[in-house]
Amino acid sequence: MPGKQLVVFDFDWSFVDQDTDRWVFEVLSTELRRLLQTRKSAGTGMQCTPDVVNDTMRDLYEQGFKKEDILEALRILPFHPAMKRAVTSLQSRSKDTTFLCLSNSNEVYIGTILEKHGLSGLFSEIITNPAHWNPSAPDHLIIERRLPETEPPHGCSIGCLANMCKGDELDNYLKNNGGKDSFEKIVYIGDGGNDFCPLLRMRSKDLALVRKGLELDQRVKEEGEKEGLKLQVKYWEQAWQIDE
Ligand SMILES: [Mg+2]
Numbered sequence: 197m198p199g200k201q202l203v204v205f206d207f208d209w210s211f212v213d214q215d216t217d218r219w220v221f222e223v224l225s226t227e228l229r230r231l232l233q234t235r236k237s238a239g240t241g242m243q244c245t246p247d248v249v250n251d252t253m254r255d256l257y258e259q260g261f262k263k264e265d266i267l268e269a270l271r272i273l274p275f276h277p278a279m280k281r282a283v284t285s286l287q288s289r290s291k292d293t294t295f296l297c298l299s300n301s302n303e304v305y306i307g308t309i310l311e312k313h314g315l316s317g318l319f320s321e322i323i324t325n326p327a328h329w330n331p332s333a334p335d336h337l338i339i340e341r342r343l344p345e346t347e348p349p350h351g352c353s354i355g356c357l358a359n360m361c362k363g364d365e366l367d368n369y370l371k372n373n374g375g376k377d378s379f380e381k382i383v384y385i386g387d388g389g390n391d392f393c394p395l396l397r398m399r400s401k402d403l404a405l406v407r408k409g410l411e412l413d414q415r416v417k418e419e420g421e422k423e424g425l426k427l428q429v430k431y432w433e434q435a436w437q438i439d440e
């Protein structure tokens with residue numbers, strides 16, 4: 197009998213076919229989309245994503261955009277029907293599969309998109325940046341860091357942003373859910389540079405499904421051997437290949 201399997205999804209450009217942070221501004225305001233970009237590449241070019249999104253979200257609120265505008269932008273974000281088919285069919289034929297979402301987006305974005313597509317119950321846990329509507333200004337979305345600035349830094353040397361080390365997050369999840377060895381196999385679907393760190397924590401029997409031509413693809417090829425990447429790697433371009 198096959199053992200338990202864990203399927204870990206990055207969200208932007210992996211589970212969905214867009215970058216949630218950019219998309220909301222692209223839908224609502226070209227000016228703020230540009231400002232987000234400018235802020236992101238300021239200084240070292242390594243600005244903490246939830247910080248710049250939070251700053252730009254405040255501008256969006258001050259320009260008079262409403263909660264419903266933001267929610268509607270999220271509901272029309274591209275999500276491939278084949279990805280929905282892939283996860284719902286795997287879920288129905290394999291009761292031993294657990295789905296985990298590990299993302300540098302935020303709770304409100306991910307929750308809204310999953311609800312729109314009837315997938316609110318898919319993930320056993322969603323590890324991401326906290327977000328909430330400002331109680332004294334209900335149209336203002338506040339986004340915070342997963343790892344607050346007041347906490348000691350995560351100390352990861354693989355290049356994770358200050359707000360979240362995805363490798364540490366995966367390790368903690370596994371520790372709290374029976375340990376790594378309670379899963380026969382771990383599958384990780386990702387595309388971004390920050391998906392490289394968790395792959396280094398995985399075993400030779402695990403599998404990475406890496407989206408072709410993006411930053412993770414590049415890091416696996418350039419740094420994989422040097423950093424001791426053990427797991428199997430397969431490449432994909434479109435959601436139907438994940439279904440396969
Ligand atoms: Mg991504």
Ligand SMILES: [Zn+2]
Pocket residue numbers: 352353354355356360361362363364393394
């Ligand atoms: Zn890390």
